[in-house]
Amino acid sequence: MNKVVKFLLVSPIEYGHILLIPRVLDCLPQRIDHMSFFLALSLAKEAADPFFRVGYNSLGTFATINHLHFQAYYLASPFPVEKVPTLRVMTSTSLQRNGVVVSQLLKFPVRSLVFEGRDTLWDLSSAIANSCIRLQHNNIPFNVLIADCGKRVFLFPQCYAEKQARGEVSQELLETQVNPIVWEIGGDVVLKRRRTLKMRRRTMHGDSLRRFPYQRRVSEK
16 A cells, blocks of 8 residues: 655744645656545644634646645644635535535635635545646646634646746846745745845835735845
8 A cells, every 4th residue: 555654844944844746656646636635624623723724836836846746734723825815606406405505705815715614625625636637637727725723725837937037027026036826825824034024125116016915024134
C-alpha cells in the first residue's frame, strides 16, 4: 500500500507548517484528483481546530515543485477572506441534494467560489474536486484554501503569473518580492523585508493592497 507522508518544513512561515504528500511513491504531478483532495479535507477535519488551514497551489500559481502536495499550518487569527460576506449562487440539483452550498465572495479584491458542506465529507470533497479537475482540464491555474475544520473551502482561479509573464504587473508590486500563493490570496502574507512593509504602509490605498488585502507580517529579524 502506498504511503501518505507529512513533512515539517525547514523554513516554516507559521506554527506547524507541513507538507502533505499523498501516494508519495507514485511521484504524482501537481494535479488534484478525488482521493487526494478527500485526504486533504480529512486532514483539516481531523485536526479539529479552526485555526488550522490546508492550502493547495496548482501549477501556474507559484507551486515550485511538480509533485502532488498540499501545505498546512496554524494561524491563531482569522484569514481576511474568512470574514468576507458571501452570496449563494445557483447550483445543480445534485449538489443541492447532497447538501453542498456554493457561494461567491462579496467585497473582496479576488474572485472565489466558497463551498460549504452540510452532509458528508465525501460529497463536499467530490464537488470541489470536480471543479478543480475542470479547471485543470482547461489549463486554468487556481488555489484552494480549506478552512473551518474542512467545512468551508475557497476556490480561487488565478491569473497573476500569466499577467506577470505579459508584463502587466506593476513594478511596485514586483518589488515586494511576494508571489501570491494561497496564503497571500487568503490575506496572510509574510513580507521578506522590513522596507517592503514600510512601503506598503505608505501606499496603503495603492494598487497592490486593493488587489490583495494583506494581513502583513515580516519574516526578517
